[in-house]
Amino acid sequence: MPACGTLDINFDCVVLPVDHKPETIQDVAVEIYALQPCGGRGVSQVMPLELKQKHEHVYNKFNGVGQSAVRDLNNLLGEAGSNSIKESKSVPLFDITSFKVYQVTVRYILDCVCYKEGNRPAPPAVALGLSIFDEPSSATDGQEHARQGESEIKPHMNKYSETDFANPKTISSLES
Numbered sequence: 001m002p003a004c005g006t007l008d009i010n011f012d013c014v015v016l017p018v019d020h021k022p023e024t025i026q027d028v029a030v031e032i033y034a035l036q037p038c039g040g041r042g043v044s045q046v047m048p049l050e051l052k053q054k055h056e057h058v059y060n061k062f063n064g065v066g067q068s069a070v071r072d073l074n075n076l077l078g079e080a081g082s083n084s085i086k087e088s089k090s091v092p093l094f095d096i097t098s099f100k101v102y103q104v105t106v107r108y109i110l111d112c113v114c115y116k117e118g119n120r121p122a123p124p125a126v127a128l129g130l131s132i133f134d135e136p137s138s139a140t141d142g143q144e145h146a147r148q149g150e151s152e153i154k155p156h157m158n159k160y161s162e163t164d165f166a167n168p169k170t171i172s173s174l175e176s
Helices: 030-035 048-063 073-079 106-117
Strands: 005-011 014-020 090-095 100-105 170-172
Touching (some): 030 048, 048 073, 090 106, 100 106
Antiparallel strands (some): 090 100, 100 170
């Protein structure tokens, strides 16, 4: 019998320990997290091996592993049998250095990974910040970076939805 561990899940300042097998947790690359190739499908419809294969296929195609890199979402997700997503959609990313969660657009995540981390020249229209968490607000609005407009949401406020807050840029996960 494989060794089990405990995963502590926090809900509204209450810790719930859950038994789990550490080998069942999948670490996904940030671009796969943003692309969500299995998004919209029920967990019971995607077996773990199929999920891993879809993620690997999209990862290899996006990053150019054994082939030319592809940045087109329809091409990437269509071949994996997934629905395309909007690049303007924001997803939460945890910054381990600041212990904050930032809302970052799918477009910016993919641009950072494709151009900055992939050591590829970015097109002139693509503006990149110092890190994946430093998304420029807009090329024309004169603001420095998205962090200037950050707002913090305390953990006990997690009962509210994203729409309850005006364009949140940062969610502080450890402050009370």
